[in-house]
Amino acid sequence: MNTTTTLGEFLRTRRARLRPEDVDLPDFGGRRRVAGLRREELAQLAGVSVDYYTRLEQGRVGNPSEAVVDAVARGLRLGPDEARHLHRLARPRQVGRSGRGPSAARGPQPVRPMLARLLEQLPDVPALVMGRRMDILAWNRAAAALLGDYGRLAPAERNIARITFLDPASRELFADWTGCARENVAFLHLEAGRRPDDPRLAELIGELSMRSEEFRRWWAEHPVGDKTSGRKRFHHPLVGELDLCYDTLRPADDPDQALITYAAEPGSPSDDALRMLLAWSAAPVG
Structure with a gap:
């Protein structure tokens, strides 16, 4: 299983289920190419740059901080299980995983x-x-x-x-x-x-x-x-x-x-x- 791909898929599906009004953002209209929040809107909610969030969604941020992942989880309105899952995907080296050994x-x-x-x-x-x-x-x-x-x-x-x-x-x-x-x-x-x-x-x-x-x-x-x-x-x-x-x-x-x-x-x-x-x-x- 490709963790990088899974992280991107998870973030995109969670953006897709939200609308600007769901997160108290103005919707200035216009046709959206994809359903849900744009990357720049989520970046604004998480307090990071658009470039940083884009690289995170593409799996190109090797070691995002716990605070950043928490901010993204809050911006996406994730529940407790989803938030823990996001931490495992985004920070695999820092979050312990059970059952990783060959046995x-x-x-x-x-x-x-x-x-x-x-x-x-x-x-x-x-x-x-x-x-x-x-x-x-x-x-x-x-x-x-x-x-x-x-x-x-x-x-x-x-x-x-x-x-x-x-x-x-x-x-x-x-x-x-x-x-x-x-x-x-x-x-x-x-x-x-x-x-x-x-x-x-x-x-x-x-x-x-x-x-x-x-x-x-x-x-x-x-x-x-x-x-x-x-x-x-x-x-x-x-x-x-x-x-x-x-x-x-x-x-x-x-x-x-x-x-x-x-x-x-x-x-x-x-x-x-x-x-x-x-x-x-x-x-x-x-």
Whole structure:
């Protein structure tokens, strides 16, 4: 992945989504060759020269200061995830990146023992452990009942983004498949900023770009977002509609792994449906 090109693409997409009135600048009219703010307008907001900002967007500023990058982020009205992503792209030597070593990039990622024990101790809570690149490292029986049996997949295919875009069943399972898929693209962009030299991540992005027109289109928009918490609605083939909350829990000393859990509001129809699903999945066959 070419970090210089990515920096320019990120800045251009963020300029394109803003209008002068969005940032309290006068709009003197006239036809604009491109959508959004002009380079000179953003340079004015950031307090730098047009030439300096142009070189920054072209990747020709080798060591921009933290203050300058912060000023550009403020001018672009970036959210916290986007601002951190911009710092990683613009200041790769100053901003630490996790998982840059060869072993982290190429070798298998073992599940943390504590997360594995938590999975065992949450029999009635669908939960899985997500690793680098959105790889699925481990899961419990409840997660298999809700999301599908990852054990039937080859290890290389156990990846949240890959399943979302390439498994037709995911489009039926998620009520808002588009929203889920776009969130995955945003998180992979975050991963690409953290790990620009990860060959397996580059292979995954390349495969999804080749095989999914939707992924390719959304990737070009350069969304950025972390996986934290929220709600997801499911059309489950066995129990029908499910409205579940999810949370992403990361160990403080190992942000490359996360425990993702799903739960229903107590006493809700979704809670009843989830209990029924887990009871069916636990029933002996034959």
